[in-house]
Amino acid sequence: MTIRLEDKQRAYAELRDIKANLAARGWFPATSGNLSVRVGDFEPGAFTFAITSSGKDKSVSTPEDFLLVNEKGVAVEATSLKPSAETLIHSEIYRLTGAGAIFHVHTVFNNLASELYAERGSIPVDGVELIKGFNIWEEEAQIEIPILPNYAEIPRIAELVEGALVPRIPGIVLRKHGIYAWGANAFEAKRHLEAFEFLFEYVYRLHLLKK
Numbered sequence: 001m002t003i004r005l006e007d008k009q010r011a012y013a014e015l016r017d018i019k020a021n022l023a024a025r026g027w028f029p030a031t032s033g034n035l036s037v038r039v040g041d042f043e044p045g046a047f048t049f050a051i052t053s054s055g056k057d058k059s060v061s062t063p064e065d066f067l068l069v070n071e072k073g074v075a076v077e078a079t080s081l082k083p084s085a086e087t088l089i090h091s092e093i094y095r096l097t098g099a100g101a102i103f104h105v106h107t108v109f110n111n112l113a114s115e116l117y118a119e120r121g122s123i124p125v126d127g128v129e130l131i132k133g134f135n136i137w138e139e140e141a142q143i144e145i146p147i148l149p150n151y152a153e154i155p156r157i158a159e160l161v162e163g164a165l166v167p168r169i170p171g172i173v174l175r176k177h178g179i180y181a182w183g184a185n186a187f188e189a190k191r192h193l194e195a196f197e198f199l200f201e202y203v204y205r206l207h208l209l210k211k
């Protein structure tokens with residue numbers, strides 16, 4: 001698949017903006033987190049995305065922050081950069097959802113909420129207004145945000161993604177690790193990520209209040 005230069009540049013610019021925005025909130029502690037935006041045509045078995053390079057300080061901007069990879073997570077241009085260690089999780093989410101952007105962050109609240117509900121396998125949220133951030137408009141909606149185990153081998157996590165997807169929930173939490181949130185484009189993926197993080201903080205604080 002040939003990627004047009006302007007499409008690549010647009011994707012890198014979107015990633016640069018969202019990276020700076022999320023870094024300003026402290027959502028990339030200790031080089032954690034990764035971001036991607038899909039570029040060009042999509043078929044479940046053939047697609048390309050721009051993704052953050054592995055191990056970089058995501059609070060600084062450099063010419064080496066992003067690269068293009070294919071659906072297998074392999075660089076599609078000659079580069080010395082390594083894609084995110086978690087690229088295969090992005091690939092699997094794109095393959096299954098056809099999303100346009102995926103953002104992954106580690107926060108204290110997403111880690112706490114995942115541990116609180118680890119045995120249940122999902123984080124329940126009841127009737128909180130920001131559920132509407134996922135385009136779920138019913139009154140007092142009840143949702144369950146899926147949690148996956150945080151295996152050391154990323155392919156082991158990636159193979160669990162298909163079974164964990166919940167149709168109207170645009171995200172998956174890895175236990176004591178972080179959230180993957182996605183959307184049709186970068187704007188929607190950011191809105192979803194912000195809604196998830198609000199809900200994780202709410203769930204955790206509510207748990208403390210009830211104790």
Ligand SMILES: CSCCC(=O)C(=O)COP(=O)(O)O
Pocket residue numbers: 030031032033034052053054055056083084085086104
């Ligand atoms: C120090 S963070 C551990 C790896 C991780 O979970 C992460 O999100 C960042 O990995 P990357 O390879 O994308 O930098």
Ligand SMILES: [Zn+2]
Pocket residue numbers: 032033034086104106177178
């Ligand atoms: Zn991570």
